[in-house]
Amino acid sequence: METEKTTDAVERLRAYFSAGKTKPIPWRQAQLDALLAMIEERGRDIADALEADLGKAAAESYLTEIDFTKAEIKHLRRHLSSWTRPKRTHTPSYLRPARSYTLLEPLGTVTVIGPFNYPFQLVLCPVAGALAAGNTVIVKPSEHSPATAELVEQLLVEYLDEEAVAVVQGGVEETSELLAQRVDHIFFTGSSRVGKIVAKAAAENLTGYTLELGGKSPAIVEPGSDLKAAANRIVWGKFTNAGQTCIAPDYVLAVGGCEEELTEELGEAVRRMFGNSPAESPDYGRIVNTDSFDRLARYLDDGKAAVGGGRNRDRLYIAPTVLTDVSVDSPVMREEIFGPILPVVPVETLEDAVGFVNRGEKPLSLYGFCASESSKRKLLTRTSSGAVGFGIPLAHCGVPGLPFGGVGHSGQGSYHGKYSLEAFSHRKSVLDKPLMPDTMAFVYAPWTSFKQKVM
Numbered sequence: 001m002e003t004e005k006t007t008d009a010v011e012r013l014r015a016y017f018s019a020g021k022t023k024p025i026p027w028r029q030a031q032l033d034a035l036l037a038m039i040e041e042r043g044r045d046i047a048d049a050l051e052a053d054l055g056k057a058a059a060e061s062y063l064t065e066i067d068f069t070k071a072e073i074k075h076l077r078r079h080l081s082s083w084t085r086p087k088r089t090h091t092p093s094y095l096r097p098a099r100s101y102t103l104l105e106p107l108g109t110v111t112v113i114g115p116f117n118y119p120f121q122l123v124l125c126p127v128a129g130a131l132a133a134g135n136t137v138i139v140k141p142s143e144h145s146p147a148t149a150e151l152v153e154q155l156l157v158e159y160l161d162e163e164a165v166a167v168v169q170g171g172v173e174e175t176s177e178l179l180a181q182r183v184d185h186i187f188f189t190g191s192s193r194v195g196k197i198v199a200k201a202a203a204e205n206l207t208g209y210t211l212e213l214g215g216k217s218p219a220i221v222e223p224g225s226d227l228k229a230a231a232n233r234i235v236w237g238k239f240t241n242a243g244q245t246c247i248a249p250d251y252v253l254a255v256g257g258c259e260e261e262l263t264e265e266l267g268e269a270v271r272r273m274f275g276n277s278p279a280e281s282p283d284y285g286r287i288v289n290t291d292s293f294d295r296l297a298r299y300l301d302d303g304k305a306a307v308g309g310g311r312n313r314d315r316l317y318i319a320p321t322v323l324t325d326v327s328v329d330s331p332v333m334r335e336e337i338f339g340p341i342l343p344v345v346p347v348e349t350l351e352d353a354v355g356f357v358n359r360g361e362k363p364l365s366l367y368g369f370c371a372s373e374s375s376k377r378k379l380l381t382r383t384s385s386g387a388v389g390f391g392i393p394l395a396h397c398g399v400p401g402l403p404f405g406g407v408g409h410s411g412q413g414s415y416h417g418k419y420s421l422e423a424f425s426h427r428k429s430v431l432d433k434p435l436m437p438d439t440m441a442f443v444y445a446p447w448t449s450f451k452q453k454v455m
């Protein structure tokens with residue numbers, strides 16, 4: 001495929017947006033329909049690309065990427081016309097007669113920059129939101145999942161109005177060049193480190209942005225909760241995509257002496273899901289590349305592998321691992337793990353767990369496996385995170401009515417469903433007052449003493 005220069009792509013997309021082609025609701029609906037047809041017809045190709053990049057099992061790809069994205073687009077498609085209707089609001093009596101309302105207007109040309117870990121979903125869901133909001137869009141998939149990046153480019157050009165979309169491929173250099181262009185919004189998913197680079201670049205042009213970042217999402221487990229069920233859910237949430245999930249539980253805080261029993265249950269759950277030899281399991285993914293593998297392999301030295309611990313660099317395999325005896329100052333507890341290593345850290349009380357979480361940056365998600373409603377309330381009111389999941393990790397991102405995003409270092413802004421429309425639009429305020437009758441004479445100069453008295 002011939003590569004278009006980034007500057008040319010931006011100019012082309014700006015011109016198409018300015019011509020007003022992308023604003024009509026039927027055009028937007030047609031783009032969403034085309035994306036749905038694309039997923040319907042090319043699901044197998046998408047699953048194959050994900051397998052090539054990350055060793056994902058097809059069933060996992062359908063659940064977390066292909067069908068997930070389809071559901072998100074269907075939801076947008078179903079509600080688009082009602083969500084884009086003007087929203088009336090009350091007009092105060094001193095301004096009447098008049099109408100006050102807001103409406104969503106597209107921002108213009110927007111950039112979507114994706115990460116490697118869910119390289120289909122995390123590019124396509126924002127693209128769907130951007131098009132639904134009536135923008136033109138430049139996509140930059142991750143260079144670390146090249147098969148999916150290549151396929152996404154082919155598919156977008158084939159299925160969408162190609163005048164409204166451009167795909168830029170590449171890594172740091174190409175993304176930096178893209179960030180230097182003046183666009184109308186930058187939607188970035190990736191690490192907090194690169195998020196800062198994006199925010200600085202956006203500031204140069206006062207461009208708005210959405211940052212979907214990462215961090216250390218804790219799972220807090222209380223004794224008295226069902227430890228076997230909690231272990232199942234945590235193992236599922238942690239080891240899906242070999243731990244390379246932004247909202248995976250990063251570590252566990254085991255409250256009140258439940259760490260031993262919980263660690264045993266975690267081991268059992270790993271065996272139930274991936275067998276005695278996860279390296280042979282068709283359902284267990286691989287680490288994206290040797291750089292990530294080497295980083296993760298170093299974490300294995302930060303504690304005792306109570307479960308797993310095996311690795312194979314040639315096969316980019318790291319076993320689903322539960323680490324105990326971990327120092328809270330070690331790298332595995334200071335840095336975002338983003339791989340299949342789960343430290344279990346004992347804390348005496350729920351209060352200690354709250355203190356532990358609050359000493360770090362605000363996480364993207366916090367998971368509570370609680371023994372009572374008052375414990376849930378404590379976690380909800382005493383900590384801050386992008387989202388909270390009680391009894392289950394990950395799944396909140398599949399609830400169409402919930403905004404998805406972080407807070408502080410885990411992100412800024414949110415998306416999914418109607419929040420995607422808001423993210424990719426400006427909500428414009430309109431006051432519409434007839435010129436006659438002229439009810440405003442009381443604010444015109446001169447400020448007579450009578451006027452001052454009645455004001």
Ligand code: NAD
Pocket residue numbers: 113114115116117118122140141142143144170171172175176189190191192193194195197211212213214215245246247336338364406411
């Ligand atoms: P990353 O930040 O390394 O890369 C993301 C994108 O930024 C890629 O397209 C890459 O090409 C580009 N990039 C990398 N370095 C750059 C630089 N110096 N200048 C300009 N662009 C640069 O992230 P990743 O490794 O692909 O993904 C993992 C991270 O993303 C984790 O921190 C994870 O928590 C986070 N993440 C967040 C979400 C979310 O929805 N909040 C989802 C997935 C991943």
